Amino acid sequence: MSQTPTYDAIVVGSGAGGGIAAFILATSGLRVLMLEAGRDYDPLRETPMFQLPKDAPLRGAGTPEKPFGFYDATVDGGWQVPGEPYSVADGSEFMWWRSRMLGGRTNHWGRISLRMGEYDFKPRSRDGLGFDWPMSYEDVAPYYDRTESLIGVYGSNEGLENTPNSSPGVLQPPPKPRAYELLTRKACRRMGIPVVPAHLAIMTQTQDPDRLPGEIFPNNDLARRVTADSMRGRAACYWATPCGRGCSIRANFQSTTVLIPPALATGNLEVRTGAMVREVTVDSQGRATGVHYIDKATLLDEFAAARVVVLAASACESARILLNSTSNQFPDGLANSSGLVGKYVMDTVGAGVYSQIPALQSLPPHNEDGASAMHMYMPWWLYGEQLRGQLDFPRGYHIEFGGGRRSAPGFGAFSGLEPLTQGSYGQRFKDDCRRYYGSFMGFDGRGEMIPNEDCYCEIDPDNVDRYGIPVLKFHWKWADHELNQALHMQRTFAEIVDEMGGTLLSTVQTDGARAISKGGQIIHEVGGAIMGDDRRSSVLNQYCQSWDVPNLFVTDGAPFVSNADKNPTLSIMAIAWRASDYIVEQLGQRSIG
Amino acid sequence: MSDNTITRRGALKVIAGSAALGAAASCTPDELARSTESAHETLSGFDPLPPANPRAAGTLTDPDMLAPVVPWEMVLTDEEMRQVAALADVIIPADERSPAASAVGVPDYINEFVSAPAHKEHLTRLRGGLAWLNRTARERFGATDFPALTTAQQQEICDEICFEPDTPDALKPQARFFDGFRDWVSTGFWTTQEGMRDLGYMGNVPLPSFDGPPPEVLEQLGLAGEDLG
Ligand SMILES: Cc1cc2nc3c(=O)[nH]c(=O)nc-3n(C[C@H](O)[C@H](O)[C@H](O)COP(=O)(O)OP(=O)(O)OC[C@H]3O[C@@H](n4cnc5c(N)ncnc54)[C@H](O)[C@@H]3O)c2cc1C
Numbered sequence: 001m002s003q004t005p006t007y008d009a010i011v012v013g014s015g016a017g018g019g020i021a022a023f024i025l026a027t028s029g030l031r032v033l034m035l036e037a038g039r040d041y042d043p044l045r046e047t048p049m050f051q052l053p054k055d056a057p058l059r060g061a062g063t064p065e066k067p068f069g070f071y072d073a074t075v076d077g078g079w080q081v082p083g084e085p086y087s088v089a090d091g092s093e094f095m096w097w098r099s100r101m102l103g104g105r106t107n108h109w110g111r112i113s114l115r116m117g118e119y120d121f122k123p124r125s126r127d128g129l130g131f132d133w134p135m136s137y138e139d140v141a142p143y144y145d146r147t148e149s150l151i152g153v154y155g156s157n158e159g160l161e162n163t164p165n166s167s168p169g170v171l172q173p174p175p176k177p178r179a180y181e182l183l184t185r186k187a188c189r190r191m192g193i194p195v196v197p198a199h200l201a202i203m204t205q206t207q208d209p210d211r212l213p214g215e216i217f218p219n220n221d222l223a224r225r226v227t228a229d230s231m232r233g234r235a236a237c238y239w240a241t242p243c244g245r246g247c248s249i250r251a252n253f254q255s256t257t258v259l260i261p262p263a264l265a266t267g268n269l270e271v272r273t274g275a276m277v278r279e280v281t282v283d284s285q286g287r288a289t290g291v292h293y294i295d296k297a298t299l300l301d302e303f304a305a306a307r308v309v310v311l312a313a314s315a316c317e318s319a320r321i322l323l324n325s326t327s328n329q330f331p332d333g334l335a336n337s338s339g340l341v342g343k344y345v346m347d348t349v350g351a352g353v354y355s356q357i358p359a360l361q362s363l364p365p366h367n368e369d370g371a372s373a374m375h376m377y378m379p380w381w382l383y384g385e386q387l388r389g390q391l392d393f394p395r396g397y398h399i400e401f402g403g404g405r406r407s408a409p410g411f412g413a414f415s416g417l418e419p420l421t422q423g424s425y426g427q428r429f430k431d432d433c434r435r436y437y438g439s440f441m442g443f444d445g446r447g448e449m450i451p452n453e454d455c456y457c458e459i460d461p462d463n464v465d466r467y468g469i470p471v472l473k474f475h476w477k478w479a480d481h482e483l484n485q486a487l488h489m490q491r492t493f494a495e496i497v498d499e500m501g502g503t504l505l506s507t508v509q510t511d512g513a514r515a516i517s518k519g520g521q522i523i524h525e526v527g528g529a530i531m532g533d534d535r536r537s538s539v540l541n542q543y544c545q546s547w548d549v550p551n552l553f554v555t556d557g558a559p560f561v562s563n564a565d566k567n568p569t570l571s572i573m574a575i576a577w578r579a580s581d582y583i584v585e586q587l588g589q590r591s592i593g
Numbered sequence: 594m595s596d597n598t599i600t601r602r603g604a605l606k607v608i609a610g611s612a613a614l615g616a617a618a619s620c621t622p623d624e625l626a627r628s629t630e631s632a633h634e635t636l637s638g639f640d641p642l643p644p645a646n647p648r649a650a651g652t653l654t655d656p657d658m659l660a661p662v663v664p665w666e667m668v669l670t671d672e673e674m675r676q677v678a679a680l681a682d683v684i685i686p687a688d689e690r691s692p693a694a695s696a697v698g699v700p701d702y703i704n705e706f707v708s709a710p711a712h713k714e715h716l717t718r719l720r721g722g723l724a725w726l727n728r729t730a731r732e733r734f735g736a737t738d739f740p741a742l743t744t745a746q747q748q749e750i751c752d753e754i755c756f757e758p759d760t761p762d763a764l765k766p767q768a769r770f771f772d773g774f775r776d777w778v779s780t781g782f783w784t785t786q787e788g789m790r791d792l793g794y795m796g797n798v799p800l801p802s803f804d805g806p807p808p809e810v811l812e813q814l815g816l817a818g819e820d821l822g
């Protein structure tokens with residue numbers, strides 16, 4: 001393999017991390033090959049925008065094949081991918097959500113886009129637990145600005161503790177609150193809980209193609225041009241249709257509407273779908289030479305060569321590829337001299353309650369669809385109490401809440417009403433449904449998990465997938481930090497419901513194990529190739545670069561060394577962007593590849 | 594990837610179609626006209642959706658979402674469908690605001706639901722429940738089956754099983770059947786245009802702006818002075 005590679009970089013995966021890497025590398029003039037295991041997918045032509053539940057099988061209900069409902073954008077995925085199993089160790093519970101489509105899970109993600117704050121980058125320095133990141137908030141802040149400007153994020157700058165402001169002109173205006181959001185804010189105000197505009201990767205306005213591209217790429221004409229063209233083709237949200245189906249008017253962020261089209265427009269990117277990467281190859285000097293992948297159409301093993309390999313197949317998939325890349329030089333897998341590949345997998349802590357709020361009954365009909373996502377949320381507010389040791393868990397959570405008249409009645413409408421209706425049927429039931437319509441609310445906590453030794457993935461020696469590639473086995477154990485936090489969430493939500501004069505329709509647990517979500521269930525899995533300052537205690541440096549293999553990078557959630565309560569994707573993109581700039585710089589200086 | 598050509602004509606077509614679709618559920622003709630009109634003014638930038646999706650594999654994990662099909666056979670007999678319709682109408686009868694369950698396709702939805710290969714246990718539970726209703730109709734009122742009863746007679750039977758906590762132990766399975774059946778009827782009914790209109794669901798229409806709750810809503814919630822940002 002001594003011939004000059006056709007490509008400067010191979011990017012494995014086309015989701016948040018892969019999309020950003022391909023976009024930055026291609027707009028910087030590098031020749032990029034993107035390999036994506038899933039099928040080609042075009043939200044402009046495939047999204048069922050206004051289709052109603054009644055037109056779908058089972059009124060759009062979730063099924064094992066489409067767990068989040070018929071119209072959810074996920075292709076060939078969910079908790080299981082056909083022909084691509086994973087295993088879970090005895091005594092562990094872990095759920096792994098994947099999709100197999102261009103753009104990966106950015107096609108159907110929730111679009112909640114919160115920045116990590118200054119505490120979040122240095123958690124160990126603050127409370128002695130977990131690890132510090134090798135960079136600080138200040139290092140990443142410019143990349144948060146660029147990412148938000150590029151993808152379009154609504155929200156507001158509230159100046160709250162560890163909840164960073166964006167630079168002026170970066171955020172789009174938040175939407176007006178809904179009735180139930182205002183009612184909740186009023187109750188929470190009395191309780192000292194902040195309810196503020198949420199941050200979502202949804203555009204409330206069109207982007208200014210004459211201003212933003214220049215701010216994002218002051219020194220790159222090509223990037224400016226393709227970005228401006230892309231922005232001109234994006235419409236603002238029209239306040240209808242669920243974002244989880246994708247958005248054919250490109251008003252929300254999907255890698256397939258925001259990153260891949262302008263990257264292709266440079267002429268520097270080639271996308272190969274149906275390409276399942278199994279291994280990164282290395283030469284005798286231990287430098288990456290390319291990847292082997294299975295072409296799903298022919299089921300043949302193929303090879304592609306490049307000067308740099310960027311893995312962004314999603315945190316655990318990237319760890320899997322590294323662990324499967326064994327050789328005489330690297331018998332324990334590539335980039336694994338620390339022994340930490342696959343270790344310190346984290347998810348988000350989830351716990352919630354469901355309730356009925358009488359004040360919301362029989363409201364005058366009005367359209368509450370809005371941006372089909374939260375307009376408001378509650379950032380973590382008890383930093384001081386936590387620091388003083390007044391809580392029995394060390395890290396925070398934010399609250400996501402919803403309900404009211406948002407989105408069309410679907411499968412399960414008015415199910416389980418018996419405790420409220422005493423089993424009414426007939427005219428009484430019809431009237432009960434009318435009265436209760438719009439009065440249900442759910443509160444969900446999303447909390448920080450601290451990395452621990454018991455949560456990791458490894459290669460399962462007993463099983464391979466349909467392509468013959470060894471699969472992952474997951475190990476999982478929540479610590480008291482998380483269990484106590486989940487209990488605190490439910491108790492707090494019960495107090496909010498009470499303050500609102502509502503009735504709980506779900507149980508507030510006293511056993512944390514019953515309150516908490518399963519590992520992986522919140523679909524914020526990160527870690528598995530953590531970054532750090534020291535090659536002995538980390539897999540990557542702060543630029544997502546392997547300590548062992550200098551032309552190998554991982555730009556998905558795998559480099560995360562902590563998993564703040566802030567949903568990870570915005571940070572994945574900001575950190576991937578920073579790494580991509582570094583790759584461009586290093587390739588330019590010929591210090592790698 | 595496709596090209597991103599903006600065809601305004603196409604955009605209008607889609608918006609008009611979708612507005613009609615969603616708004617018919619709730620808006621007065623006036624409101625519909627207004628929202629469609631304003632949407633036309635403010636929106637552009639996307640292509641019309643094709644009638645079907647050639648990219649989709651048509652499998653359960655990659656169905657054609659633009660032209661959905663129910664890929665399994667319906668299993669209920671005509672007799673069973675008649676009984677399902679009768680019970681569905683006891684649970685959601687017609688009134689001045691909307692029709693009865695059977696008038697908006699609820700029995701067909703229930704057939705689809707219990708016929709799904711993954712729902713075999715629901716099918717059995719449904720058949721067991723219908724058998725009990727018919728037997729009780731015969732034993733108590735000498736009728737051929739449940740649909741042959743008067744509404745008052747049907748209600749007398751349903752009263753015994755409509756709320757599990759109050760149901761005698763011997764009838765618990767029937768109560769659980771009734772409870773599940775009510776949920777099916779509810780989904781089947783409220784997801785229709787008629788059901789959504791009845792509830793006052795006004796969404797699924799493109800709007801030029803989202804203005805927050807109208808004053809009468811704020812008033813009723815005691816939020817009149819709240820800052821809407
Ligand atoms: C329903 C849902 C809601 C969510 N909501 C939010 C939210 O509100 N906020 C938030 O921050 N996050 C949210 N997330 C999480 C978010 O989707 C992920 O954090 C994000 O997509 C991760 O990006 P990624 O690039 O690492 O992986 P992905 O987006 O999963 O992309 C990875 C891609 O790599 C491909 N791939 C995998 N293995 C291989 C291989 N061997 N060879 C080639 N290609 C491969 C996959 O097919 C996939 O396309 C949500 C997720 C889901 C499912």
Ligand code: SF4
Nearest residue numbers: 237240241243247371
């Ligand atoms: S709510 Fe807005 S952003 Fe989301 S899919 Fe609908 S139009 Fe697009």
